[in-house]
Amino acid sequence: MVTADQKLMLTYNEELAAKLTGGNPGANQPTSLVVIYSCGNFRSASSAVRSDDLAAKPIEITRDACLPENRINAFFSNPFGNLQTSREAPLTIDNALINPIPSTQNGWLVAITLYIFMAFYAIGPGVCVWLALSELMPTRIRSNGMSIALVLNQVVSTTIAASFLPTVGKYGYSTMFFGFAACTVIYFVTAAWFLPETKGKTLEEIEAHFEGAATR
Numbered sequence: 001m002v003t004a005d006q007k008l009m010l011t012y013n014e015e016l017a018a019k020l021t022g023g024n025p026g027a028n029q030p031t032s033l034v035v036i037y038s039c040g041n042f043r044s045a046s047s048a049v050r051s052d053d054l055a056a057k058p059i060e061i062t063r064d065a066c067l068p069e070n071r072i073n074a075f076f077s078n079p080f081g082n083l084q085t086s087r088e089a090p091l092t093i094d095n096a097l098i099n100p101i102p103s104t105q106n107g108w109l110v111a112i113t114l115y116i117f118m119a120f121y122a123i124g125p126g127v128c129v130w131l132a133l134s135e136l137m138p139t140r141i142r143s144n145g146m147s148i149a150l151v152l153n154q155v156v157s158t159t160i161a162a163s164f165l166p167t168v169g170k171y172g173y174s175t176m177f178f179g180f181a182a183c184t185v186i187y188f189v190t191a192a193w194f195l196p197e198t199k200g201k202t203l204e205e206i207e208a209h210f211e212g213a214a215t216r
Helices: 014-021 071-077 083-088 104-123 125-136 139-171 173-194 203-215
Strands: 007-010 031-039 042-045 059-062 091-100
Touching: 007 031, 007 091, 014 031, 014 091, 031 059, 042 139, 059 091, 104 125, 125 139, 125 173, 125 203, 139 173
Parallel strands: none
Antiparallel strands: 007 059, 031 042, 031 091
16 A cells, blocks of 8 residues: 555545454444554654544655654664665555554553552662662762662663564564563562661661671
8 A cells, every 4th residue: 555655645444444354344343553664774653543533634654754854863763773775765564553442441440550550669669779779789889889770770771662662563562561570570589588678777787787798
């Protein structure tokens, strides 16, 4: 459906949804369509469009919408991508994701579980990591140690943010979140069994504890 001038105009409605999913128009629940496309080393995705939204604008995909405007934006989009080569590459449809529109009950369930996650994260990994770093590092190296820890934290956060969409586009959301779950299990085991208890101890006592462990 991509034209010779490397464009795609697609109106997503119930008739097209039924054709793509093998159903009958209006027989199934409304669905949404997201088109993932690329030009060379750079990828992009269209906005989600509902099949029952008669006022929705057609999906418009062009090479210009996929490619960064300059090399600076290209670096942050894909540090290893070749912008000049990608400008000459054909527009390619990588994937088209058709998903049923969730019900209101499903939306409430997602919202409630998200709030529960935020609450437990706030009293767990969100604060425990920084609290442990500030307590476990000796006073003489705390400033340098916290600086190094902050840099590593930002590197990991940037890596996760950069790999999230490519991983989801290729393997799906479940793969990414199962990976997050595995990291959470590793964190729980480390915090529960390997980190020493520091409750009620001064920084000097904690330092002495580690110095004693090192001498042994």
